[in-house]
Amino acid sequence: MSSLAILIAGLACEAILLFRATAQKTWSRYPFFYSYILVSLIGALPVSAMYLSSSRSYWEWYWIAQFATLLLGCGIVLELFDHALAPYPGATKLARFIVSIGFATIACFAVLYSALSLRWTAAGTQFQMERDLRTLQAVFLSAFVILVSYYRIELGKNVKGLLQGYGIYVAASLISFALRSFAGRSFNAWLFIPPLAFDVCLLIWVIALWSYTPAPVASSAGNLETDYESLVTATQHAVGTIRSRIVKAVRP
Numbered sequence: 363m364s365s366l367a368i369l370i371a372g373l374a375c376e377a378i379l380l381f382r383a384t385a386q387k388t389w390s391r392y393p394f395f396y397s398y399i400l401v402s403l404i405g406a407l408p409v410s411a412m413y414l415s416s417s418r419s420y421w422e423w424y425w426i427a428q429f430a431t432l433l434l435g436c437g438i439v440l441e442l443f444d445h446a447l448a449p450y451p452g453a454t455k456l457a458r459f460i461v462s463i464g465f466a467t468i469a470c471f472a473v474l475y476s477a478l479s480l481r482w483t484a485a486g487t488q489f490q491m492e493r494d495l496r497t498l499q500a501v502f503l504s505a506f507v508i509l510v511s512y513y514r515i516e517l518g519k520n521v522k523g524l525l526q527g528y529g530i531y532v533a534a535s536l537i538s539f540a541l542r543s544f545a546g547r548s549f550n551a552w553l554f555i556p557p558l559a560f561d562v563c564l565l566i567w568v569i570a571l572w573s574y575t576p577a578p579v580a581s582s583a584g585n586l587e588t589d590y591e592s593l594v595t596a597t598q599h600a601v602g603t604i605r606s607r608i609v610k611a612v613r614p
């Protein structure tokens with residue numbers, strides 16, 4: 363019954379978020395986030411039906427939705443960088459490239475592992491992929507916080523809420539994975555930690571995204587864009603040096 367109460371509370375918060383997004387017309391401002399909420403809502407409805415009918419046939423659709431939200435969660439991380447670094451186009455492109463490459467690498471590895479493994483199972487692959495993606499999301503979120511703190515980038519209410527909520531959920535997911543790895547499959551508490559944490563982050567999102575709040579306007583690009591240009595120049599110089607040495611080695 364407690365798990366059903368957690369589920370119903372989450373459904374209510376998701377419905378409120380989607381209603382407010384429609385009323386405020388903010389779908390286009392945070393497309394990955396609201397797609398994430400919509401798919402999560404659709405995926406949770408079959409589970410509600412399962413509780414009422416005691417049928418296990420709904421789990422297939424639930425896991426499909428879970429996989430979709432896992433990928434859309436990576437999009438939320440991208441949106442955080444895009445909104446926070448909007449005044450700094452060069453840094454935005456670099457952050458988007460690094461984050462996209464990181465997530466794509468793990469996704470490709472999971473597909474390759476599934477194709478080549480002799481002991482492949484859908485549940486095992488999804489568990490490993492979720493664990494790896496959550497870990498990478500935690501790394502990127504930590505880097506985001508360090509970047510924002512170091513350059514003193516002011517965040518709007520919406521972005522702060524997205525960061526706080528998703529950060530809590532990712533942390534709770536990693537804790538549940540650690541507990542499961544340590545205590546084994548018999549430890550059932552890991553099944554309740556992420557849903558409960560998700561309800562908490564949904565409540566944070568309802569408050570933070572009740573209305574659209576534009577990000578504070580940056581007065582100038584500041585040191586961030588200057589550091590980015592310096593990094594690009596240093597990288598181009600290093601690549602040119604390596605290329606010239608390779609040419610000399612091939613053509614003495």
